[in-house]
Amino acid sequence: MLAAGANVNIRGQNRQQSTALMEAVIHKHPNAVQTLLENGALPDAKSFRSKRALLIATAGNSEVAITELLLKYGAQANLTKGDKTAPLLGAIKSNQEAKVALLLKYGADTGTSNGGNEMHLLHVAAARNATPAILKMLIDAGIPVDSQDSRGRTPLQMAAACSSTRAVRRLLDLGANVSLESMGRGTEGWTALFFAAKPRRSRVDNITIIRTLIMHGAEIDCKNEAQQTPLQFAISQRATKQAQALVDSGASILARNADGETVLHLASLAGFRHHDLTYWLTQSGADVNWAGGKQGETPIFYAIRDFYYPQNLEKIQDLLSLGADVHFQNVHGLTPLSLAASLCSLEMTKLLLDHGSSVNSRDIQGRCPLHHVCETNRGNPQEVHDIVALLIQHGADVSSRDYSGRSPLHGVAAKDWTLRPIWQAAGELLEAGADRYAMTNDGKSPLDMVPDGICSETQGIFIRLQHANGHSSLDGYKTNT
Numbered sequence: 001m002l003a004a005g006a007n008v009n010i011r012g013q014n015r016q017q018s019t020a021l022m023e024a025v026i027h028k029h030p031n032a033v034q035t036l037l038e039n040g041a042l043p044d045a046k047s048f049r050s051k052r053a054l055l056i057a058t059a060g061n062s063e064v065a066i067t068e069l070l071l072k073y074g075a076q077a078n079l080t081k082g083d084k085t086a087p088l089l090g091a092i093k094s095n096q097e098a099k100v101a102l103l104l105k106y107g108a109d110t111g112t113s114n115g116g117n118e119m120h121l122l123h124v125a126a127a128r129n130a131t132p133a134i135l136k137m138l139i140d141a142g143i144p145v146d147s148q149d150s151r152g153r154t155p156l157q158m159a160a161a162c163s164s165t166r167a168v169r170r171l172l173d174l175g176a177n178v179s180l181e182s183m184g185r186g187t188e189g190w191t192a193l194f195f196a197a198k199p200r201r202s203r204v205d206n207i208t209i210i211r212t213l214i215m216h217g218a219e220i221d222c223k224n225e226a227q228q229t230p231l232q233f234a235i236s237q238r239a240t241k242q243a244q245a246l247v248d249s250g251a252s253i254l255a256r257n258a259d260g261e262t263v264l265h266l267a268s269l270a271g272f273r274h275h276d277l278t279y280w281l282t283q284s285g286a287d288v289n290w291a292g293g294k295q296g297e298t299p300i301f302y303a304i305r306d307f308y309y310p311q312n313l314e315k316i317q318d319l320l321s322l323g324a325d326v327h328f329q330n331v332h333g334l335t336p337l338s339l340a341a342s343l344c345s346l347e348m349t350k351l352l353l354d355h356g357s358s359v360n361s362r363d364i365q366g367r368c369p370l371h372h373v374c375e376t377n378r379g380n381p382q383e384v385h386d387i388v389a390l391l392i393q394h395g396a397d398v399s400s401r402d403y404s405g406r407s408p409l410h411g412v413a414a415k416d417w418t419l420r421p422i423w424q425a426a427g428e429l430l431e432a433g434a435d436r437y438a439m440t441n442d443g444k445s446p447l448d449m450v451p452d453g454i455c456s457e458t459q460g461i462f463i464r465l466q467h468a469n470g471h472s473s474l475d476g477y478k479t480n481t
Contacts, residue, residue, distance in 0.1 A: 018047045025053045025070075028062045033069050043075035046082060055083065057099075059090035064098040067091075077108040086112040092125050097133045110141045119149045119158070126155035126171060129164035135171060145176050152183030154192070160213065161195040163204040168192075168212055178218045189224035197234040197242045205241035211249060220251050227258035235266040240277055253285040260292035268302035268315055278318040288322045296331040300324040304336055307345045316351060326357040333363030342372035344379025346386050359394045366402035374411030374425070381421035388412075388425045398434040405440035413446040 010019070021041040024032035033053075037043065044052050054075040057067045071077060079086045088108040091099040104110070110121055119127070122143045125134050135155075139145050146154050156176040159167040172178065182190040196209045214220055221229045228236070231251040234243040243263070247253065256262055264286040267277050278299075282288055289298050303315040320326070326336055337357035340348035349369075353359065360368050367375075373387045388408075392398060401407055412426045430436065439445055 019045050025056045030065045037073040043070050043073050054087050058087040067099050071106045077106040122155045123158045126159035126167045127162040129167045132170040157192045157195045160192045163199045172216045178216050193218045193230045197230045198237040207245040210245045214249050229255045235263045264299045268299040289325045320355050335361045338369045341369040344383045359396045368400050370396045370408040374408040385421040385425040389428050392432045398429050398432045407438045409434040409446045413449040
């Protein structure tokens with residue numbers, strides 16, 4: 001057909017409007033490619049979607065001979081107008097050494113970035129776990145081994161983040177700085193070890209990368225801008241296997257972050273599924289009663305605060321079995337029991353009482369656990385009643401006053417009594433001997449705390465007439481809602 005004068009650059013009627021050369025490249029026919037080029041086929045002609053034959057050849061797994069023919073016959077090795085990606089970038093992404101070498105030989109620009117991410121080619125190669133030869137070729141072509149992308153990350157850091165073990169080893173062999181810190185937003189002060197501590201793929205543990213970085217001099221207890229160590233960061237990200245690898249390599253269990261928290265504090269937070277990590281950290285040297293954080297709390301406080309996660313009850317049990325001090329008070333004077341009561345958690349309140357928590361401990365405002373549950377706005381009314389009854393059963397002083405003179409009955413009196421359990425909670429207090437006439441420092445009795453509403457009159461009468469034996473002239477008058 002060519003001998004008969006066929007137009008070698010005519011476009012097909014298909015949707016892509018590709019030329020014969022493009023079709024030969026797509027279908028990987030090097031002989032056809034050579035024949036077409038010898039007969040005047042334009043090597044840089046573009047399809048409807050602006051794809052050139054060279055881009056097709058370098059991004060795919062076609063024979064190297066096709067790429068070489070296109071370059072030999074004048075195909076541009078660099079970006080041309082309308083290209084969405086550079087040929088060299090395509091060859092790197094597809095991890096093809098020979099094509100990378102050819103493109104560099106024909107003058108491919110190594111300063112090309114990866115589109116909107118603005119990663120340099122060496123970063124792309126590191127992220128894709130490119131072969132050692134490709135990494136060396138790019139560095140030999142002039143890309144600094146510690147070049148930083150628009151987010152302040154180095155190729156080594158990208159390789160660690162993407163679990164590219166082979167690339168990590170090669171970059172270190174080629175002189176990558178293991179201690180260089182990222183300057184990117186959100187990753188300020190991160191060395192490669194931080195990137196390895198929380199890989200992008202959750203199914204990869206990065207243990208080999210962590211050990212390799214440490215063997216090459218990575219400071220195991222370095223701190224980022226948030227004053228976290230790699231171990232603390234791994235724990236905060238729930239990266240259990242990475243945390244274990246760091247501890248096995250000598251990371252400090254006792255290091256603190258900017259808030260004074262240890263790894264055991266962080267492991268006690270919500271969402272950490274592996275409650276057995278508590279045992280492991282303690283056996284590795286973590287102190288179950290080390291106070292830290294902005295409120296000067298031990299790890300059990302952290303677990304209690306996130307009680308709505310089912311696994312946290314198991315963590316609390318673990319911490320108690322490991323010797324967590326149930327009498328410890330934070331900077332506000334709260335004990336674990338006071339905190340559990342204020343959060344209206346019946347299960348945790350039971351658990352802490354079973355472990356000997358003081359039912360009448362006071363915080364810095366003079367409030368005991370009974371005050372906290374009577375004043376809380378959390379939980380449902382039935383839980384409030386059940387916790388009040390449980391605390392009284394364990395000896396809670398119903399006449400206890402805080403430093404403002406408020407008693408637990410003051411707290412209950414101020415609640416919404418349209419719900420039956422609140423009546424019952426007030427009844428529990430009065431039956432146990434709560435003083436209905438107790439006055440606060442500013443002269444208010446429980447009756448004065450009753451809010452305006454449809455039940456306010458009945459509420460006041462109930463408080464006045466409820467007898468210590470549990471009977472009231474209003475027994476039949478209580479709301480059934």
